[in-house]
Amino acid sequence: MQSYQKEYEYYLTGELALSLNTVKSYLHDIEKYCGFLTKYRGKNHPEDIETQDVRAYLASLKRRHIASSSQARNLTAIKSFHKFLLLEKYVTKNVTKAVDAPKQEKKLPIILSIAEVERILASLKKDNPLQIRNKAVIEVLYSSGMRVSELISLRLSDLRLQIGFLQVYGKGRKERIIPIGEPAIEALKFYLRESRPVLLKNKQTDFLFLNTRGTSITRESIWKIIKDAAKDAGINKNITPHTLRHSFASHMLEQGLDLRLIQELLGHEDISTTEIYTHIRNVKLKETYLHAHPRARKKGRLYEKI
Structure with a gap:
């Protein structure tokens, strides 16, 4: 075979x-x-x-x-x-058509609160080229909601900082234009000015984010950057680069952005993929209700600690 x-x-x-x-x-x-x-x-x-x-x-x-x-x-x-x-006509029929996918447990993704994201960003220092790069990486990931594979593929030619946009190539090389906020733009400009020329080491490459060898940063390095930043900020959740993507989408939905627009920003083909964030919002809404409403629980449970 x-x-x-x-x-x-x-x-x-x-x-x-x-x-x-x-x-x-x-x-x-x-x-x-x-x-x-x-x-x-x-x-x-x-x-x-x-x-x-x-x-x-x-x-x-x-x-x-x-x-x-x-x-x-x-x-x-x-x-x-x-x-x-x-x-390719190596077979005369597709024998997998009648095979259904196994049922999967729907697990809600881990997300960070807005306060936790702020703690991570506030903990990032800018004392050397690597710290400057790391802050730009996290700012861009949270500001854009892009995948880590999209981040490490970014090139200088993809930047539209004057108008606050990035050109991103997602799954299947599908292009989309996504906005980023002012803190991310400023972090990128600072990185381009103070950090990238040092990391480049007289080499020639169009990749935006570089490692210490002057070549494109890897997804493994991004994982370590995120893990270390969360640890330094005292965040005990098991977060990954995708956690920032989930947090971006969840926070945008909380602020009232239409689900279809979030789908477009994330580059999801199917709206059902994006709908997971409505479940997160509903869970948070229920938790808030149970905590706040005086008759949300039975009296014995509500006053058991009084």
Whole structure:
């Protein structure tokens, strides 16, 4: 099956223009899938694969207690692979059409309060080029709500600071223009003036955010920057760069911004993806109500500490 996997890679990178991380994830899942089919189901050609083989593989993931979200991601990759096989006429039918994704628990994402974001930003120093860069990174992430993959791909040519916008390329290289606030603009200008020339070290690159070697910063570095900043600010939540994206969306919704506009800012294709933030708002609303209303709870529970 290896030759089909290689052609599938060209399909993902060429025709679909998926990001490098998505391609790597899909290829990893398909390699495991094809290995299972060959070893345990005796299938060496795509035309031999049947619907029950796909279900058998998914069942094997469930038996190994693989998270339902990971099972769903595997099925997405498998469906994509079989769609490719059909397009290229290596098979005569798509055997994954009748296979449904496993039910997933809907977990609300971790978000920061506005006060917690302010604490993180206030804790950031600007005493050296790395600190200046780190503050600009966090300001831009929270101000724009962009993905970390979009942040590390930003180039100087994507900046429209005079009018307060950034040009971003999201999933599938889809372009969108997003606004950023004045604190983020000022942090970027300060970084461009005082930090980036030092980090560049006489090298030539158009990437906006650089590491100490003068090359594009990595997503791993962004994770460390966020983790360290939260720790320094005394925030004990398990936050990631995506936490800032969730917080951005949640705070915008709290301030009354229309859900469709938030969808556009985040670059979500489907409004249902954005609707998770209405659930967060409803949970917070209920918590506020229970805490504030004198008859929100039974008397025994309300006055038990008095």
